[in-house]
Amino acid sequence: MNTSNTTVEYLKQEKFLVAVDCIIFGFDSENIKLLLFKRRVEPLKGALSLIGSFIKNDLNLNDSAKMVLEESTGLKNIFLKELRTYSDITRDPGNRVISVAHYALIRINELDIENVEEHDAHWYDFNDIPDLIIDHKQMVDDAINRLRDEARREPICFNLLPKEFTIPQLQAIYECFYQKKLDSRNFRKKIVSFDILNKTTRKDKTSSKKGAFLYVFNKRKFKTFIAKGNRFQL
Amino acid sequence: MNTSNTTVEYLKQEKFLVAVDCIIFGFDSENIKLLLFKRRVEPLKGALSLIGSFIKNDLNLNDSAKMVLEESTGLKNIFLKELRTYSDITRDPGNRVISVAHYALIRINELDIENVEEHDAHWYDFNDIPDLIIDHKQMVDDAINRLRDEARREPICFNLLPKEFTIPQLQAIYECFYQKKLDSRNFRKKIVSFDILNKTTRKDKTSSKKGAFLYVFNKRKFKTFIAKGNRFQL
DNA sequence: GCAAAAGTGTTATCGCTACACCCATGT
DNA sequence: ACATGGGTGTAGCGATAACACTTTTGC
Numbered sequence: 001m002n003t004s005n006t007t008v009e010y011l012k013q014e015k016f017l018v019a020v021d022c023i024i025f026g027f028d029s030e031n032i033k034l035l036l037f038k039r040r041v042e043p044l045k046g047a048l049s050l051i052g053s054f055i056k057n058d059l060n061l062n063d064s065a066k067m068v069l070e071e072s073t074g075l076k077n078i079f080l081k082e083l084r085t086y087s088d089i090t091r092d093p094g095n096r097v098i099s100v101a102h103y104a105l106i107r108i109n110e111l112d113i114e115n116v117e118e119h120d121a122h123w124y125d126f127n128d129i130p131d132l133i134i135d136h137k138q139m140v141d142d143a144i145n146r147l148r149d150e151a152r153r154e155p156i157c158f159n160l161l162p163k164e165f166t167i168p169q170l171q172a173i174y175e176c177f178y179q180k181k182l183d184s185r186n187f188r189k190k191i192v193s194f195d196i197l198n199k200t201t202r203k204d205k206t207s208s209k210k211g212a213f214l215y216v217f218n219k220r221k222f223k224t225f226i227a228k229g230n231r232f233q234l
Numbered sequence: 235m236n237t238s239n240t241t242v243e244y245l246k247q248e249k250f251l252v253a254v255d256c257i258i259f260g261f262d263s264e265n266i267k268l269l270l271f272k273r274r275v276e277p278l279k280g281a282l283s284l285i286g287s288f289i290k291n292d293l294n295l296n297d298s299a300k301m302v303l304e305e306s307t308g309l310k311n312i313f314l315k316e317l318r319t320y321s322d323i324t325r326d327p328g329n330r331v332i333s334v335a336h337y338a339l340i341r342i343n344e345l346d347i348e349n350v351e352e353h354d355a356h357w358y359d360f361n362d363i364p365d366l367i368i369d370h371k372q373m374v375d376d377a378i379n380r381l382r383d384e385a386r387r388e389p390i391c392f393n394l395l396p397k398e399f400t401i402p403q404l405q406a407i408y409e410c411f412y413q414k415k416l417d418s419r420n421f422r423k424k425i426v427s428f429d430i431l432n433k434t435t436r437k438d439k440t441s442s443k444k445g446a447f448l449y450v451f452n453k454r455k456f457k458t459f460i461a462k463g464n465r466f467q468l
Numbered sequence: 469g470c471a472a473a474a475g476t477g478t479t480a481t482c483g484c485t486a487c488a489c490c491c492a493t494g495t
Numbered sequence: 496a497c498a499t500g501g502g503t504g505t506a507g508c509g510a511t512a513a514c515a516c517t518t519t520t521g522c
Contacts, residue, residue, distance in 0.1 A: 007275075007276050007277050007328035007329060008276075009275050009276060009328070010251060010288075010328050010329045010331070013251055013288040014288070014289075014290060014291050015249035015250055015251055015252075016249055016250055016251075016252050016289070016291075017244060017247055017249055017250075018249075018250050018252065018332060041243050042241055042242075042243060043241050054247040054248070055248075055250070056248060057248050057250075057323070057330065058323065059323070060321040060322050060323060061319055061321040061332070062321075082318050082319060084316050085295055085316060085319060085334055087294040087295040087296075087334075088294050089291070089292065089293070089294060094241035094243070094244050095241060095244045096291065097244075098252060098295070100319055100321075166474090167474090167475090168473075168474070183512075183513075183514085184473095184474080184475080185475085185476070185477080185513095185514085186511075186512065186513085188474095188475080188476085189476095189477095190511090205520090205521090207472095207473070207474095208472060208473035208474065208519085208520085208521095209471085209472065209473075209474095209519065209520040209521045209522080210472080210473060210474050210475085210518070210519040210520055210521095211473090211474080211519080211520080212473080212474055212475085213474085213475095400501090401501090401502090402500080402501070417485075417486075417487085418500095418501080418502080419486095419487085419502080419503070419504080420484075420485065420486085422501095422502075422503090423484095423503095423504095424484090439493090439494090441499095441500070441501095442492090442493085442494095442499060442500040442501060443492070443493040443494045443495080443498085443499060443500075443501095444491070444492040444493055444494090444499080444500065444501050444502085445492080445493080445500095445501080446500080446501055446502085447501090447502095
């Protein structure tokens with residue numbers, strides 16, 4: 001095995017600018033939202049865009065995206081996944097840039113407001129996204145489709161809710177994704193049958209006089225659920 | 235909008251080597267196979283690896299992967315999708331290289347044998363993959379998981395079979411993925427009920443005296459199927 | 469006491485699973 | 496004539512979908 005720092009073969013190759021862009025999703029009890037920014041550098045300064053950054057030599061792509069998220073939202077430990085690359089030669093008018101889009105789910109209530117305002121960031125309803133620079137609109141569309149699909153099969157929506165949440169809150173997210181009302185009896189029956197939530201004794205009273213019991217997602221129970229050969233499917 | 239060639243901001247940024255690697259799947263009527271290559275350049279020359287290449291300035295990632303596939307298999311119009319990026323700083327001992335893995339499904343019977351032998355390529359059973367260089371084994375594992383998952387929900391397995399194929403051939407692929415025998419009556423019932431195949435009047439007699447009718451995947455029918463709100467699920 | 473959301477059970481329907489025999493043909 | 500894989504139908508079961516009323520409590 002070759003252990004020198006840079007192999008001769010590699011020196012001949014062209015190098016590229018590489019960036020990460022983040023599609024940040026939130027949920028405000030009404031709708032799925034996306035966090036968009038006013039771009040601060042040329043080209044296209046001032047236009048609406050996703051938040052992103054060129055990567056540096058000391059971080060991999062995932063960590064680069066994490067850093068971007070932390071800087072723009074003040075949040076650590078965000079749910080984050082790679083979406084796909086965008087590499088058309090002329091996609092960026094400034095120069096060729098290969099961008100790796102990532103999508104993130106955050107809890108709006110934990111957001112650092114100051115940070116966000118400092119970055120000229122605003123939430124937009126996910127089914128009413130304005131035009132964005134370059135191919136960012138495409139990235140958003142792709143991310144929404146991916147998320148819609150993934151939400152059906154993986155327990156990821158919990159990342160949009162506070163650690164403790166109610167069943168009706170969870171249902172509301174799925175109703176946004178599917179764009180239709182769900183039967184609350186059937187929804188509750190299904191999610192409870194999975195046995196992946198812990199019911200607390202506390203109630204959330206922000207949306208009704210009666211209050212709804214708070215639940216917590218239990219990762220251990222979920223693993224057991226999967227180990228038994230079950231499939232999360234909503 | 236800025237229309238100059240390279241923006242000043244961009245000039246300060248670090249650039250990176252970017253490569254594509256291809257996980258090539260085939261099916262030989264018995265098992266899912268993977269095409270692996272003996273590496274020809276340092277570092278790690280002679281070791282087993284996926285086929286790949288540094289990208290050039292004139293092609294996007296998808297087209298770069300297509301070119302790699304064409305050069306190594308002699309095939310055009312291959313089913314090809316991006317898997318994910320691999321970007322750990324130290325993943326390549328030669329230098330930092332960001333690799334974008336792609337997976338491809340090809341029809342083994344159409345393969346250009348000469349081309350393949352020229353490239354020191356050999357087929358390996360997908361559940362008995364030897365050690366590969368760098369993180370290529372990880373790429374393969376990720377690709378297999380992705381494919382297993384995608385095959386359930388998207389009609390992609392047809393890309394592993396000749397244009398005309400039999401129902402038992404198709405079933406065999408799914409039996410490989412699930413690693414269990416399926417009931418032929420139920421399998422046939424399900425796939426026929428989708429109404430996305432055209433039955434021909436011809437038969438394939440390579441695996442039985444009686445012969446099995448040949449079918450063709452019909453993209454138009456599939457679109458209708460989806461438009462009606464159905465879901466492909468096997 | 470009333471408005472508003474939370475919570476609860478039952479029935480009909482549909483789709484999936486399990487299962488066994490006849491058919492066509494090459495040797 | 497026999498061995499081999501191709502092709503077909505049905506019945507039982509489990510899961511989903513449809514549906515309406517009671518409970519709690521802040522105002």
